[in-house]
Amino acid sequence: MNALEVKNLCKSFGIVKAVDDVSFGVPEGSIFGLIGRNGAGKTTTIRMMMNIYLPDAGEVFLRGEKVTAAFKDKVGYLPEERGLYKKMKVLDTLLYFAELKGKSGKEVERKAVEYLEKFELADRKLSKIEDLSKGNQQKVQFIATILHDPEFVILDEPFSGLDPINTNLLKEIILDLKRQGRVIIFSTHLMDFAERLCDHITMIDQGKVLLSGSLKELKSKYGQKHVSLNFSGDISFLKNHPIIENIEDFGSTLGIKVKDPSQTQQLLKLLVDHNVLVNKFDANEISLHEIFIHVTGKESENVF
C-alpha cells in the first residue's frame, strides 16, 4: 500500500522543464529516496508534493485522496538550505514552528525541552539562534522538523553541510522515525547514503523518472551477470576476453559484466591465475552508483 502517490507531475520555469511527467509511489513505513544529480528536479518535485509550488499538471494523492492544505500539518520538512530567525530564542523558534503545524500548549513545550535535552541543548533554550554554533543550529532545525510528531518526514538533501556528528545524529533520527512507522522521504545525490538507508528509491534525471522500485528488486534486476571487484594488479588481459561483456571503472571499484551468469566463477579463476590480488569479489552485486551510471550512461557526481 502506498502512503503517497505522485502522478504525472509537471513543472516548467519559462522554457526550462524542471519536472517532466514524474510518477512514483511511496510505500507505508518505508524510507524512500529520491535520487538524482543536482538540478535533476528533486527539490521542485518535493516542493510540489508539499504544495509550495503548484504543479503545471499532475496530482499527489495521500492514501488515495488528493492532498489538501491540511497535508502540510502532517509533514515535517527539512529543506536543503536551512535557516532560522537569527534573533529568535531557541525554544520560541521551536514552539513557533510547531504552532504553525497546529501543535501548541504545554505538551509541545515539554516535548521541545525533552528533545533539547536529548540533543544536549537544554542549557541553550533561552539563547538566541545567532548565538549558537552552526552545528547546534542544525540540531534546532532537526527538532523543528519532528517536534510536531509528523506522519511524514521530508528531507531535502539532508546531509549537505552537516558535520560527521550531526550526520550520525540525523541518521539515528531517521532510523528512529522508521521504527515508529513514519514515512521518510529524502532526496539526495549521495548514492552511498541512499543505498545504506533507503528501502525504496526513485531515480530522476533531467526532470524524468529513470527507474523506480524497491532497492532489493532493483539490485537483483541490475546485479545479474554483474561483478563488483576490488583488486590490485594488472587486468588488461580481460579486455576483449570472450566471457566479458563490458568493464566499467568506478574509481574505487570495477564493475564487470559477464556474458552469462554462470561465468562469474570462471572470471574469479582467471583473476587468480593471472596473479591479480582480489580484495573484494561481489558476484551478482551492484551498487546504486553503478546502477545510476548504467541507466544514465553518465558519471554521477561522486562526492566520496
Next chain:
Amino acid sequence: MFSKKTLIVIKRELRDKLFSKTFILMTVLIPVFLFGVLGIQTFLMSFESDSGSQLAIISENIDLTEKLQSAFNEAPIVKSGSYKVTFETQTKARFDAYLDESKKSILDGKLTGIVFIPQKAEQDKKVEYYSKNPNNNTLFNKTRNIINQALIDLYFTGRNLSAEDITFARESVDFSSYRVSSDEKIEEEGFGNQVLAFLFTFLLYFSLIFLGTMMMRAVVEEKNNRIVELLLSSISSKELMTGKILGNGITGLIQMAIWLLPVIVLISSSIFVLPAEFILKINLVHIVYFLFNFFIGLITFLGLFATVGAIFDNDQDAQSGVWPIMILIMIPFFISIAMLSNSENPIATVASMVPFASIIVMPARMTIIEVPLWQFALAVVVNVGTLLLIFPAAGKIYRVGILMTGKKPKWSEIIKWLKYKY
C-alpha cells in the same frame, strides 16, 4: 487568505516588532526629534537677525531728516535698542561719494544698510536701500511705516493744514496697518493647524518609509536565510504575506496612536488650555480618519515593500530596486509641504484624491482647510480600491519571488512572473 495560521504569524510579528529595541527607540525618539525641530525653529525665529542692526538713513531734505529722527526715536525698535539708527542730510551727488566711503563698513557688517530717501520720494514715496543683504523683509516691514509717517508729516506740513488734518491723514496710515494686523490675526489663528499639518505629513512620510523599509528587510532576510521554505511547508504564501503585513501594520498603527496621544488629549479635554493662536481646529473624527487612512496606506505600502523584498535576495539590491515605491511616498510628501504655504494649491487638491498620494496629502489638507465630505469619501474609496487592486499582483510576485534565488531578476522577468501558474 486569513486563517488561524495567519493569526500565528501576526502574533509573532507583533511580539518581534513591538518589543524590539528599534521600535521602542523610534517611538520615543521621533517626538523628541519633532519637538526638537520645532523648538529650534521657534528659537531661531525669536532670535531674529535684525537685532543689533545699524542703519543709516540719509535724506536730501533737512526737514525730512528731523521728522525721520523724531519718528524713529518714538518707535519701539529703536527704544528697545534692537536698531541703532543714524541720520544725515545729503544731496544726491554727495550721497554717491558717501556710499563709496561706507562700502567697507557695509561689507564688514558694521553697517547693516543705508536707506536713501531722495527728494523725489516726497512725491512718490520711493526709497532706496543699500546693503550686503538687500532683500531684508524684516527690516522693510519694521521701518516702512515709520518712514511713511515722516513722509506724510512732511508732505502736509507745507500745505497749510491744521494739526488735526495731519493727524487725520496719519490715522489713515494707522488704518492700513490695522488691516495688516487683522491679516496677521488670521494667520495666527491657523498657526496651530499649520503645525499639525506639518506634523501629520512628517509622521506619515516617516512612518511609511521606516516601517516599509523594515518590512522589506525582514522579507529579504527570510528569503536570504531560506526560512521562507520552512515557513511555506507549514502555511501558504498568502497566509504568510497577509500575516506579516497585518502584523507590521498593527505595529505601525499602535506607534502612530502613541504619537498622536498628545494631540488627542489636547483636542478632547479642557485640562490643557492652549494659547489662542495654537488652538487646533480639528476634532476626534479627523483623528479617526487620519488613523484609518494611515492604516490603509500602511497596508498598501507594506505590501509593495514586501513585494520588492521578495524580488531581491540581498539588502543592497533591494535598496536600489525600491525607488519606484519611494517616489510614490516622496512626491506626495513634497506636494503636502508645498500646500502648507498655499492651501488652495490645485495640485494638492487633486493629489488628495489620487491613489497613493491621497494617503499623505489628504490628512494635511483636512487640517488647514474644510474638505468637503464627498472628497473624504472619494479618498477612502480610492485608497481602499488601490489596495484591493494591487494586492493580487503583489501577492503573485511575492509568491514567485520569495523562492527565486541567484541572479537578480530583470523588470521584464518580474512581469512574466505575473503569468506563472503558482
